[in-house]
Amino acid sequence: MHRSFAAGLVLALGLVSAASAAESWPKSRQQILDASGRPLLVPSVAFFKAGTTTPLAVYSDAALTKPLAQPVKADGTGRFPRIYLPAALYAEEVLGPYGNVLWRDDGLGTVPPTTGGGGEGGTVDPTAIAATGDVKWRLDAGIVPGWVRMNGRTLGGAGSGATELASATASAAFAYLWNTFPDTVASVVGGRGTSAASDFSAGKQIVIPTMQGLLQAGLDDMGSSPAGRLQTITDLTLTAGSTTATVFSSARLAIGMTVIATGISAGTTITDISGTTITLSQAAAAGSTGTVSGARFSALGDAQVPGQIGGDALTVLSNRNLPATLPGGSVTVDYPAHSYITHETLATASITASTGASPVTNLQQGLANANTGVPAAKTFSVSQPNPGGGLPVSNLPPSRLGTFYLKL
Secondary structure: HHHHHHHHHHHHHHHHHHHOOOOEEOOOEEEOOOOOOOOOOOEEEEEEEEOOOOOOOOOOOOOOOOOOOOOOOOOOEEEOOOOOOOEEEEEEEEEEOOOOOOEEEEEEEEEOOOOOOOOOOOOOHHHHHOOOOEEEOOOOOOOOOOEEEEOOOOEOOOOOOOEEEOOOHHHHHHHHHHHHHHHHOOOEEOOOOOOOHHHHHHHEEEEEEOOOOOOOOOOOOOOOOOOOOOOEEEHHHHHHOOOOOEEOOOOOOOOOOOOEEOOOOOOOEEEEEOOOEEEEOOOOOOOOOOOOOEEEEOOOOOOOOOOOOOOOOOOOOOOOHHOOOOOOHHHHHHHHOOOOOOEEEEEEEEEEEEEEEEEEEEEEEEEEEEOOOOOOOEEOOEEEOOOOOOEEEEOOOOOOOOOEEEEE
C-alpha cells in the first residue's frame, strides 16, 4: 500500500512537472467580440516565437502531444477552443473572419525557471533571457545579483582582489570583455596573457567599461551603410610627410575630430581648418600622397567601433566657433565748419633808451577775423567688450539618472 502511494505520488509529481512546461492560452474558451459587443464569426489565431515571424507550435492538451493546425479557428460564436503553449515568450496574431488582423501582441507568456540536477521540468528559452554581456538600465543605484555595475571598476575570480566583483561567477563576463574589446575599452590589470581563461585563472582583473555620466548611442554603421550622423565622410587629399591636407568639403568638420583614413596614423586629429585645407596633428605616412576616398572624421574616436566615448556636457565657445560674418561697426564724426573766428593780433615793439633798444613782446595790436576750412571727417572703430564672458554652455539633453548594469 505504501509502495502504491509512493508510485502514485511520483506519477502525480511527474504530471505536475510535465504540465509546468505548458500554459493555457488566456483566451481559451472565450469569445472574441466586435466593436459593438457582438461575437465575431469564426475568428482565428496564429502563434509565433517572440520577436519573430517563426510559427510556434501549440497544442490541444497540457502534455503538448496533440498539435493544433494554425491558424486555430474559433467556432461560429467566436469562442476559441482550449489551447496550450510551451512555457516561453510568444506573439499572438488574431484575425477576423475575413483575414483582417484584429491585433498582434508580442512578448507574451512566461519564461520557466531553470531546473537543476537531473529533475524533470521545462527548459529555458535562451532567446528569452538575458545573456552574458547584455546591458540594462535601472532607476536605482543598487547591487543586482547576476549583474555588475558599469562603473569602471574591475571584476575577476575569487581572490583576484577585483574592486566590483571578485567571484567565480565572473568568469563568463571576464571572457566576454577579454574577447570582445581591446585594452582601450576593457583593459586587463597587469597586461593580457594568452587567453581569457588563463588570465582569469591567474587571478587577473579586467576593467568593466564605464557608463558613468554617459548616454548610450548607436554605432554609425551598425552592420549597414554609415548613417553619417556621428561622423563626417568626405574625400581627403594627402601629401606624404605633411600635416597639411585638403578635403572635398569641410562642412560638418570640427577641430579635434579624429581622422580615420589610409595613410593616417591612429589617433590623428584635426588641429586647424581654413576653407577646405585642414591641419593634422600627425604628418601623413610615407607613400600616402594622393586622394583617399571616403575618409571618416569623428568626435567619438571612431563612430564605427563599439565602446568609443566622446562628447561633453559643457562647451566653451571660442572666436573660431562664431559665425564667419560677425556684427561690426564704426562711428564717423563730421565736424561743423566755421565761417570765421575772431582773435587778437599781437605785435612786438622796440623801446629805445640811453642804454640802447629793448624789445617788448605780445603787445595787443588789434582784432582780426579769419576764415577756417572744414575739418576732415574722422572714423573711430567700435569694440564689443563682454565683461564676465567666456563661460561654458550646456550641451546636455533632458536626462534622468540611473545605473547601467552588465550581465555576468
